[in-house]
Amino acid sequence: MHIKSNRPCITALEAIIVDLPTIREHRLAMTTMSRQTLVIVRLSCDDGIEGIGEATTIGGLSYGDQSPESIKLTLDHYVNPLVIGMDATSVNAVLAKVDQSVQGNSLAKSALETALLDAQGKRLGAPVHALLGGAVRNSLPVLWTLASGDSARDIEEAKQLLDIRRHKVFKLKIGKRSPRQDIEHVAAIKNALGDRAEITVDINQAWSEATAARHIPDLQAAGVMLVEQPIARDNRRGMARIARMFNIPIMADEAISTPADMFDYASDGAADIVALKIAKSGGPLGVIRVAAVADAAGIGCYGGTLLEGTIGSIASAHAFAACRRLEWGTELFGPLLLKDDIVVERASVAEFELAVPDAPGLGVAIDEDKLAFYRRDKTRTTVA
Ligand SMILES: O=C(O)C[C@H]1C=CC(=O)O1
Numbered sequence: 001m002h003i004k005s006n007r008p009c010i011t012a013l014e015a016i017i018v019d020l021p022t023i024r025e026h027r028l029a030m031t032t033m034s035r036q037t038l039v040i041v042r043l044s045c046d047d048g049i050e051g052i053g054e055a056t057t058i059g060g061l062s063y064g065d066q067s068p069e070s071i072k073l074t075l076d077h078y079v080n081p082l083v084i085g086m087d088a089t090s091v092n093a094v095l096a097k098v099d100q101s102v103q104g105n106s107l108a109k110s111a112l113e114t115a116l117l118d119a120q121g122k123r124l125g126a127p128v129h130a131l132l133g134g135a136v137r138n139s140l141p142v143l144w145t146l147a148s149g150d151s152a153r154d155i156e157e158a159k160q161l162l163d164i165r166r167h168k169v170f171k172l173k174i175g176k177r178s179p180r181q182d183i184e185h186v187a188a189i190k191n192a193l194g195d196r197a198e199i200t201v202d203i204n205q206a207w208s209e210a211t212a213a214r215h216i217p218d219l220q221a222a223g224v225m226l227v228e229q230p231i232a233r234d235n236r237r238g239m240a241r242i243a244r245m246f247n248i249p250i251m252a253d254e255a256i257s258t259p260a261d262m263f264d265y266a267s268d269g270a271a272d273i274v275a276l277k278i279a280k281s282g283g284p285l286g287v288i289r290v291a292a293v294a295d296a297a298g299i300g301c302y303g304g305t306l307l308e309g310t311i312g313s314i315a316s317a318h319a320f321a322a323c324r325r326l327e328w329g330t331e332l333f334g335p336l337l338l339k340d341d342i343v344v345e346r347a348s349v350a351e352f353e354l355a356v357p358d359a360p361g362l363g364v365a366i367d368e369d370k371l372a373f374y375r376r377d378k379t380r381t382t383v384a
C-alpha cells in the first residue's frame with residue numbers, strides 16, 4: 001500500500017542569470033574573462049524552506065559544452081516540471097528522476113543537488129558537510145591563479161598575496177602563447193618567488209602530445225610542482241604515456257567528470273591526480289563518488305573550481321571537506337576574483353585557508369538587493 005508522506009514538497013525552482021565584474025582580466029588558453037556569469041538556483045518547498053545553488057562555467061561555451069543560457073533553459077523547461085511536487089527531503093530520489101529524463105547537463109544538476117542539500121540542511125539544522133557524512137577537515141588550503149597575461153604583474157600580485165598570507169601556491173595558466181614564451185613566463189615567476197611559493201601550471205588541453213613530451217622537462221626544470229591537463233581531454237592513451245614518461249605529477253581536469261571516467265583513467269594509469277569539481281560531477285554527492293574511485297586507485301584528489309562565486313565555492317568546500325583524502329588542496333578562489341557577489345557574507349581566505357561553514361545548510365545567504373542589481377533581467381538599478 002502506498003502511504004502518503006507528510007514530507008515537504010518542492011513548490012518552485014527558479015534559475016537566475018547573474019553577471020559580475022572580475023577584479024582584473026583572467027587569461028586562459030581558450031578565453032580571456034573580464035566578467036563572470038553565474039546561474040543562481042532558488043528552490044522553494046512547502047514547509048517554507050528555500051535552498052540555493054549555483055551553476056557557473058567559464059567563457060560562455062569556450063570552456064565546456066554548457067553555457068549559462070543553456071543551463072537556465074535546461075532548468076526552466078526540463079528539470080522544473082519533473083521536480084515540482086516531489087518530496088524535497090530525498091535528494092537521491094529527485095536526482096534519479098531527473099537523470100531518467102535529462103542526459104548530461106551536469107552543471108544544472110549540480111545547482112539543483114546543491115539547493116536540495118542546502119534546503120535539507122536548513123530543515124535539519126545541519127551543515128551540508130554533515131549530510132555528506134561529516135567533515136574530515138574544517139578548513140581548506142586555497143591556491144591562487146596568476147593569469148593577468150603579464151609576468152611582472154603576476155609576480156607583484158603573488159608577492160602581495162604571500163605578504164598578506166592569503167596564498168602560497170600559485171597556478172599559472174599557459175598554452176595560449178608559444179611553449180617557449182610560456183616557459184620563460186613560468187621560470188621568471190618561480191625565480192622571483194623562490195622557495196616562498198609552489199607553482200603549478202594548467203595547460204587546459206592546449207598542447208599536442210609531442211609538444212608536451214618536449215616541454216614538460218622544461219617546466220620541471222623551472223621548478224613547477226605539477227602539470228594540469230596538458231593535452232586533449234579525449235586523448236586518454238596520450239595522458240597515460242605522458243604520466244608514465246615523467247616523474248612530475250600529471251593532473252587530469254577536463255578529462256574526468258564521472259566515476260566511470262575516473263575508473264577508466266585509473267585503469268589506464270592516465271593521471272596521478274584528479275581535479276574534482278562539483279560542476280563536472282553533478283553536485284557534491286556526485287563529486288564524492290568520483291573521489292571514492294580515485295581513492296581506491298591511489299590517485300590524489302584536488303578540489304577544483306569553475307570559478308564559481310560564493311554559493312558554488314562554499315558548496316564545493318562542503319564536499320571537499322567530506323572527501324577522505326585531499327592531498328593536493330584546493331583552488332576555491334573564485335569569489336576572490338569577483339569585484340562583488342550576490343551574498344550577504346562573501347567567502348574569504350585567511351592564513352592560506354578557507355573556513356568551511358558550520359551553520360545549517362550551506363551557511364550562505366543571498367543579498368536580495370545585490371541579486372536584483374546584478375541579475376541579467378535586472379529589476380532595479382541601484383544597490384542599497
Ligand atoms: O582549472 C580550470 O581549468 C579552470 C579554472 C580553475 C582555476 C582557473 O583559473 O580556471
Ligand SMILES: [Mn+2]
Pocket residue numbers: 202204228229253254275
Ligand atoms: Mn584546469
